[in-house]
Amino acid sequence: MNKKSVRDVEVKGKRVFMRVDFNVPLEDGKITDDTRIRETLPTIKYLIEHGAKVILASHLGRPNGQFVDSMRLTPAAVRLSELLGQPVAKADEAIGDAVKAQVAELGEGDVLVLENVRFYPGEEKNDPEFAKQLSELADLFVNDAFGAAHRAHASTEGIAHFLPAVSGLLMEKELSVLGKALTNPERPFTAIIGGSKVKDKIDVIDHLLTLADNVLIGGGLSYTFTKAQGFEIGESLVDNSKIDAALGFIEKAKALGKNFVLPVDVVVADKFGADANTKIVPFNEIPAGWMGLDIGPKTRAIYADIIKNSKLVVWNGPMGVFEIDIFAEGTLAVAQACATTEGYTVIGGGDSAAAAEKFHLAEQMDHISTGGGASLEFMEGKALPGVEALNDK
Numbered sequence: 216m217n218k219k220s221v222r223d224v225e226v227k228g229k230r231v232f233m234r235v236d237f238n239v240p241l242e243d244g245k246i247t248d249d250t251r252i253r254e255t256l257p258t259i260k261y262l263i264e265h266g267a268k269v270i271l272a273s274h275l276g277r278p279n280g281q282f283v284d285s286m287r288l289t290p291a292a293v294r295l296s297e298l299l300g301q302p303v304a305k306a307d308e309a310i311g312d313a314v315k316a317q318v319a320e321l322g323e324g325d326v327l328v329l330e331n332v333r334f335y336p337g338e339e340k341n342d343p344e345f346a347k348q349l350s351e352l353a354d355l356f357v358n359d360a361f362g363a364a365h366r367a368h369a370s371t372e373g374i375a376h377f378l379p380a381v382s383g384l385l386m387e388k389e390l391s392v393l394g395k396a397l398t399n400p401e402r403p404f405t406a407i408i409g410g411s412k413v414k415d416k417i418d419v420i421d422h423l424l425t426l427a428d429n430v431l432i433g434g435g436l437s438y439t440f441t442k443a444q445g446f447e448i449g450e451s452l453v454d455n456s457k458i459d460a461a462l463g464f465i466e467k468a469k470a471l472g473k474n475f476v477l478p479v480d481v482v483v484a485d486k487f488g489a490d491a492n493t494k495i496v497p498f499n500e501i502p503a504g505w506m507g508l509d510i511g512p513k514t515r516a517i518y519a520d521i522i523k524n525s526k527l528v529v530w531n532g533p534m535g536v537f538e539i540d541i542f543a544e545g546t547l548a549v550a551q552a553c554a555t556t557e558g559y560t561v562i563g564g565g566d567s568a569a570a571a572e573k574f575h576l577a578e579q580m581d582h583i584s585t586g587g588g589a590s591l592e593f594m595e596g597k598a599l600p601g602v603e604a605l606n607d608k
């Protein structure tokens with residue numbers, strides 16, 4: 216990476232404004248997955264050990280510029296304190312005199328968590344005035360929020376115009392792993408794209424067709440391709456605005472000589488739910504009124520075989536509605552193949568990572584990215600504003 220990292224600058228005695236992505240899932244005020252907090256520990260510990268005064272900022276949820284009690288960062292600060300084994304102070308605001316007073320009290324190695332930056336309208340507008348107010352708290356900006364690096368907001372991008380700006384260790388790791396995987400990839404390189412966000416993912420397929428040797432399609436995404444080829448898809452998920460694009464990808468894959476693989480069979484259901492009737496049908500024989508909710512057994516075997524023979528696998532998006540057990544087999548088969556292949560496996564996207572966790576296979580993956588949208592934009596070859604704004608080496 217050609218951007219400076221926290222290792223390239225002096226941090227001792229400095230007030231460091233560190234942007235993290237503590238946008239963790241909460242249920243009744245309890246954190247259900249603290250991965251994103253744990254992943255920032257190397258940078259936080261580095262700063263503590265090197266005598267910095269650590270000021271952490273994050274968003275949580277989408278509160279639309281208003282103070283929302285259920286989206287306060289207090290549970291994250293409590294969890295961080297447990298993980299660090301030291302007290303962590305928490306501010307009730309992100310800017311202003313009270314926060315400045317709390318910052319003034321920080322000693323070397325102390326940690327303060329600011330309140331959710333999205334409680335302020337200036338954050339998502341990337342308002343320079345708000346960015347300046349944030350910057351007044353600190354001497355240095357460290358961006359470790361890979362999961363939010365695709366957002367040009369005041370605490371991810373704007374603040375870098377007011378302070379020396381470097382990356383944190385998680386940001387560096389994510390960019391290095393994804394960058395290495397995608398520039399000069401080991402081959403055969405297999406990309407697996409599934410999930411339900413057809414609009415978000417279609418551009419990635421375009422880019423991956425030029426990069427990967429095998430592109431496997433699953434999940435809700437696949438029926439747009441089935442429909443594009445003129446077949447019945449019943450009540451399955453579809454994005455009619457992407458039919459032409461889908462046909463274009465089939466053609467592009469042929470022209471490039473790439474192995475673009477669509478499901479050959481699907482699990483269909485007569486309704487969406489755990490009590491649905493299901494059957495397995497060829498991909499082009501979905502009965503009217505039924506919906507495809509998982510890849511079928513033949514497809515699972517084909518996909519598992521390709522994954523096992525790959526040197527690099529990048530997986531984004533589940534193969535079916537894995538949250539419901541009767542539609543989880545396809546995602547499980549792909550997760551198992553990723554866990555056992557000798558190739559290097561990278562998982563991006565919250566739901567694929569959650570699926571790997573659910574099947575207790577997460578430990579066996581080589582890299583699980585903390586960013587869903589961010590890793591997709593990175594794969595599309597787009598510049599990430601939160602990275603672009605950092606100081607060059």
Ligand SMILES: Nc1ncnc2c1ncn2[C@@H]1O[C@H](COP(=O)(O)OP(=O)(O)O)[C@@H](O)[C@H]1O
Pocket residue numbers: 409410411412433434435436452507508509531532533534535536537538563564565566567568587
């Ligand atoms: N065939 C399908 N029909 C409807 N939804 C699906 C289908 N296959 C997968 N999904 C849903 O897609 C969601 C995940 O999609 P997405 O957000 O795009 O993935 P990720 O978070 O991994 O990027 C899951 O909640 C899953 O239930």
Ligand SMILES: O=C(OP(=O)(O)O)[C@H](O)COP(=O)(O)O
Pocket residue numbers: 236238276277362363366564565585586587588589
């Ligand atoms: O959870 C996040 O995105 P992700 O689910 O795409 O990884 C990031 O924290 C960004 O959040 P946002 O999509 O509300 O800007």
